[in-house]
Amino acid sequence: MTLRRIQRDQIRLGMYVHAFEGSWFKHPFWRRGFLLEREKDVETVLASEIETLLIDISKGRNLSPLPVTGAQEAAALEAEAQHDERMAAATEVVNRSRETMRGLLNEARLGKGVRSDAVVSVVEDVTASIEQNRHALLKVLRLKTKDEYTYLHSVAVCALMVNLARQIGLDDETTAEMGTAGLLHDIGKVKLPDALLNKPGRLTPDEFALVKTHSMQGFQMLQEIDGIPAAALDVCQHHHEKIDGTGYPHGLQAEQISLAARMGAICDVYDAVTSSRPYKEAWPPVDAITRMRQWIGHFDAELLFSFMLSIGVFPVGTIVQLSNDRLGVIIEGGRHAAKPKVLAFYSTRRRKFTRTELVIAGDGRSSDAILGEVDPKAWDISQERIDRLVQLATPWV
Structure with missing residues (x-):
């Protein structure tokens, strides 16, 4: 069907x-x-x-496509050219940032200090690219190869931090600091052997203990550099802390963890699990977000939803508030350069179920923009009904 x-x-x-x-x-x-x-x-x-x-349409005639006019064909060609141009610009930013990070990390391995001008250059490049077309840059960064991970992971986390900062409304100066924090969050790993970082099997307890030292080693390295924002020092030290206090190096809990470090934890893990490594294959974005939401106590749940909004990726079955006084259920989670599909089914103004309508979630200016996640129990919506709605919508995905 x-x-x-x-x-x-x-x-x-x-x-x-x-x-x-x-x-x-x-x-x-x-x-x-x-x-x-x-x-x-x-x-x-x-x-x-x-x-x-x-x-x-599996049993009968499909809707015949309308004939394409010369104007429509020209518009389609222009749109394709613009897309290619945006992807080319994003690729140039990624390539330039990768080479800069390669130089910075190699110098750091030799005991040289991190060059602030190089860091500022990458953050400015990434921020400008995010402002122009965030989906293009994030898509290019997801295409990094296993060999490029060492240099591009930090660039990707920088981009995700800037993107999330914009989503939650941080000002330009703070956004730049978050980008810097993302770029430098793993600088301490230059002190660890590559063989350990790329080990294909499970780490031994002693090996994992050694890996965990990278956050404090990075913090100590950055302390010696003038002009490094406090947020970068904080994220470098605390991006492995967890909301429930089971993280490292200090076992901080909830509000003891700064906003910057909570952002860093989400962006770091998301890029890590959606990247291919010598010892694992990349998870698809929707799978990554779905699993991250299931790790209760790991991330700030509200901030994680803001992150989902920033990248346009949602777990199937999530109940969301739309900007037109309706509730909907996510039936296709979206991915970079694509928007999630939502089955609208409930009017919050009239507090009643409505005729279902399939919508493509837009941005913050759209009448079908996703505003936030909703607890279905607060609206007397059972899990059984949610499952039926998802099943009903499956043929449209």
Whole structure:
């Protein structure tokens, strides 16, 4: 079964009607699930009060695409050219940042100090690229190879920190500090053997204890450099702390962990698990976010949802508040350069279930923008109903 929603005036002979939407009393047919074989039936539908219906294109005719005009073809070519241009610009930023980080880390391994001008240059490049087209930069960064991880992980965390900072409304100066913190958060790993960092198997207790020293070693390195923001020192030292106090190096809990370090924890883990390494394959973004949400006590839950908003990736089945006074359930989680699909089903203003509608979640200016996550229990929405809604929407994904 492959369902497609169409408007009443799009109906054609040869289509297989799966269901009419809206009130049953407006339907011109008593049955559901039939092939439109008579012109008279088409005319009956066109004359009815039906607004939309579902057709099964695996059993009947699909909606014929409209002929492409010269203007439409030109617009499509222009859009493709703009996309290619944005991707090329993002790739240039990533390549330039990778080489800068390669030089910085190699110098740090030799005991030389971190050059502040180089750090500022990368953060400014990344921030400008995020402002121009965040999806392009984040997509290019996700394409890094296993061999590039050492240099591009820090660039990716820098970009994710800047992106998250913008999402939660931090000012320009603080955003730049967060980007710097992301870029330098793992600087202490230059003190560890590459063989240990890239070991394909499970670390022994002694090896893991050695790896955990990188946060304090990095903190000590950055303390010796003039002009490093306090946020960078904090994130370097505390990006492995957890909300429940089981992290390291100090076992901080909840509000004892700064906003910068809580942001760093999310951005660091997300890029790590969505990257390919010599000892593991990358997780898809939706899988990564789904699993991260299940690690109760690891991350700041509210901040993690803001992170999801910033990258446009959501776990399937999440109930969200839309900006048009409706609740919806995520049926396709989205990925870089794509927007999540939401099945709207409830009016918060009228406090009642409504006819379902498939929408593509937009940005903050859209009438279908996602504002936040909702506890379904607060609206008497059972898990059974959520599961049914997801199942209902599956053919549209």
